[in-house]
Amino acid sequence: MNFSLTEEQQILQDSAARLVGQSYPFERRQRDVSSATGFDPELWKQFADMGWLAIPFREENGGFGGEATELMLLMEEMGKGLVAVPYLATVLLFGKLVEAGTEGPLRDDLLTRLIAGQLQGSVAYMERQARYTLNDTCTRASQTPTGFRLSGEKTMAFNGPAADKLIVSARTEGGQQDEWGISLFLVDATAPGLELTSYRLMDGQRAAKVLLNDVQVKSGQLVGQENKGAALLQGVINNALPGLCAEALGLMTHLTNTTIEYTKVRKQFAVPISSFQALQHRMVDMFTACEETRSLVYRSVCSADKPDSQEHLRNLHALKVITGRRGKRVGNDAIQLHGGMGITDELDVGHYVKHLMVLNSLFGDADYHQQQLATLSLSV
Amino acid sequence: MDITFSSDDLKFRDEVRLFFANAAPEASQQLINNPGTYKQGVIQWQKKLFAQGWVAPFWPREHGGAGWSATQSYIYECERVIAQAPDVVPFGLKMVGPVIYTYGNSEQKARFLPGILNGSDWWCQGYSEPGAGSDLAALKTRADRDGDDYVVNGSKIWTTYAQYADWIFCLVRTDNSGKPQQGITFLLIDMKTPGITVSPIPSINGVDSLNEVHFENVRVPRSNRIGEEGQGWTYAKSLLAHERTAIARVADSKSRLDRLRKFASCELQGGRPMIQDEEFRARFTTIEAELMALEYMELRVLAAMASNRSPGAESSLLKIRGTEIQQALHELTIELAGLYGCMIADNDTSSADIGHSFGDQARKDFMYGRAATIFGGSNEIQKNIIAKRVLGL
């Protein structure tokens, strides 16, 4: 049993912490998210230069061969600094789908550019009626002599507005709720018939609604095997969850620390409000919430080498349940203990809370995962 | 013990229904929902209520109140919710109005009450200061006597809708010598007076309602002082209980619960409406049961008020549970919207463009709703009050 880091991992953590702590003040972040794409290309380049875009890819694909631990370290620091970059959309979803579902020169070309910071991606899977179920897919892919024709609507493609390429899920077979019959397609952002409506999310990142009006794709644009796209996508999402929750943990940690600091300097009734026991207990709860979440992040990182095991799946569901529930408490308490200041846009607290809320509703919220956990644990 | 309606009550209910059916509340509500037409909508609705004589039912009849019984107020609120009609804005009607008719002189009553009732004057509340939030008595904004005027210097913060206000009612310090609660005076200040500047404070829901109001050598005639100099704290405190009762917003929560039920029957997951989702049902009905308790808690307070006992520490209970229930509703609504609860509809993209009807509003409500446990005396402060005054701890 060993929860300590290797020297290399320590270096990664330190350099991520340095970037966040020293060259990424909140004002810069606010400027970045108000730009058209919601992030600063310079910062993305910096991520590439640091080798961070390569972390999750296999060495033979030009990657770092990093495991869940490296991702966790990087993303927790990103959370602490509320770093606005499309890491999840481009690297963890788009990039990992490319790695798993394409081959040869296409894969080499895409991953090389992606790792160099020269390619932005987005995965368009979510549909209006689906809520958190991946399988619920109406978008159709009909056979044509040379490939497929895609028609339908995806409501929320993260990083869609900046993406050079998208991976779109569509039904090649099966009924609306079936896992079987969903296929994934690589589509150019400029493909005829593809129409993007860009909008902002509350944490400043950009998403797009994607309309597909008879978009023509060749068979070579199929990502993974025909009809087996849902399982591939689910696997990639599962892979991203520990990192995603580590980022949430970083946000929670920052919220807890800022709140503790604020209550020490804010005086009411001639004393620091940190002297009130009612508030002390709340902050102890916040701290405990972070520790609980960290424990489950570690737990799922430890089982990540057996991605298809029941044990790992249970760990992931538990992680999303606890991160969702505790994250919500930490966010609410952080605002509450700041009083009126917590309601302002000027303070970073509200912005951390909003990003935390987005992360916690990505790929299913706590209630959703609790039901999934019940299915695994209480099947009769 | 019973709350069956008498035949007079039932007649009253019909009258209320008829009014709502004819008054087109939804048109005003639509204006209110849009920040650009918010003020217009509020005033439009208030004028309709005023014309009907129902704008301040809880005021004594001689000052323009409707003289309703507790039951009638309850009936009105129930019907208001069914009709989805707006509530009135509290600053004039529920806050400063009662102070003026209770502690003001006859000249002040004649001068200020009509504008409060008919909606021609917009009021804002100038209590909190950067250094005086929970500890309100620590307020520092000074008012120094100079001839027939006070000269006011200092800053108020979190002043809701000060940007629309014609008048501000303020607590100011006129004396530093005794206990902090002494030496506080209640002043009515015309927002057009030279020396007042209002600066907006952007808030986390993206809607501008909060402000800082700065006073620099602002001259306020002594005739704008309510009651005695140095007695402002007593006047303000008597009004805080009313404010807290109003903050419970039982009727509003009932209407939210209704809307939530409708949203949940349309929002699907795995092809099934969320209204069939077990987790959702458990959370929904927990809130429902809590709200049922709160409704009776409020009725008990209203009944006590109707028999002329002022709402005391019970109003703190209402405030705590009322705001907790509001937040639970906000939370369940935004979570029902799933990821669409994270989207922002703005000038560039509307909810319709994105394809989700209530996500954007759910987000705004959720974010602003965090303030409900902070303003009107934070919930922690309410608990301190109950511990001390009710439990004797």
Ligand SMILES: Cc1cc2nc3c(=O)[nH]c(=O)nc-3n(C[C@H](O)[C@H](O)[C@H](O)COP(=O)(O)OP(=O)(O)OC[C@H]3O[C@@H](n4cnc5c(N)ncnc54)[C@H](O)[C@@H]3O)c2cc1C
């Ligand atoms: C949206 C909004 C609208 C508002 N509108 C108005 C308005 O129109 N006019 C106006 O005058 N004011 C208004 N306020 C101000 C409001 O009344 C204050 O925010 C409130 O009194 C809390 O003060 P504070 O913000 O300074 O927080 P603080 O007093 O600094 O409190 C910070 C935290 O410490 C806790 N705390 C403080 N003292 C204690 C204690 N003794 N024991 C335990 N916990 C404690 C609080 O509960 C809170 O969680 C508004 C506030 C908000 C958020």
